[in-house]
Amino acid sequence: MDRTVALSLPPLLLGLAADLVRGIDERVRAQGFEDLRPAHGFAFVRLAPDGAGVGELAEHLGVTKQAASQMVEELVRKGYVERRPHPDDARARLVVLTERGWACTRAAEEASAEAVRPWAEALGEQRLRALRDDLLKLAPSGRLRPIW
Template identity: 60%
Template sequence: MDKILVHEDKQLDELALAFSAVVLALSGHLVQEIHARVSQQGFEDLRPAHGFVFARISVGDATTATLAEHPGVTKQAAAQLVEELVRKGYVARHPHPHDARARLLRLTEAGWAATRAADQAARAAVATWQETLGEARFGELVADLTRLTPPGPIRPAW
């Protein structure tokens, strides 16, 4: 009986490792596919990291400090990303109504255009997944993964 339990535990452990490897591979592939498609739509000056910045800024009340918390980077790294996106015309700084030292960050029209391009690219990138799995199974997969996903902005809010 103990051999069966050890065998089942080992199978579960291997399955968990396989799951993490598959999810990481799919995630990396999806990010690269979205990035390639966004670049093809005229946003060659953006990098995948910018999408995470756009996602946090789009939900509102974003500052460089709150932006640093979203992808888990330093305030200095967040400030460099913000400066780059301001310089490229995707983000604008506005006075903070309650903190004179902070600046609220907002997407410009170009920033919103890039997020719309990313949404279109994401839909196109997973279209083959939908075809492969079928509509019902794809819906179940989305529901399952949604239950496992931590809270917080993953994509820009409309």
């Protein structure tokens, strides 16, 4: 395969990803959530549906349980989540979003849509959909972790 094409992809993709993260982060902060960083957004993704345990959150973020526990402690202190006793397991605790946590999640969703909007203008709806389909085929793992 064409090596020139192959070698041009990583910088383009990583640059675009960095721009995207920055764009979303700025908008979310502008909505009044200035005490949050992008990493917190990745946590919310896991916590949003039904809550999760600290271990599950750690697995999702790709960090140790201790690190996840510390992040939860921070989010509790800032009022975005709360720890509840797990219904079936007295060892475990279920970390769930508070109302403020949900408000932030909605703001992040809106921010994402706005950050992507210029792409629709640049590519057209059709190619944007094709882009989505292509990315879907490349099957990224569920893990959303800031590795670099």
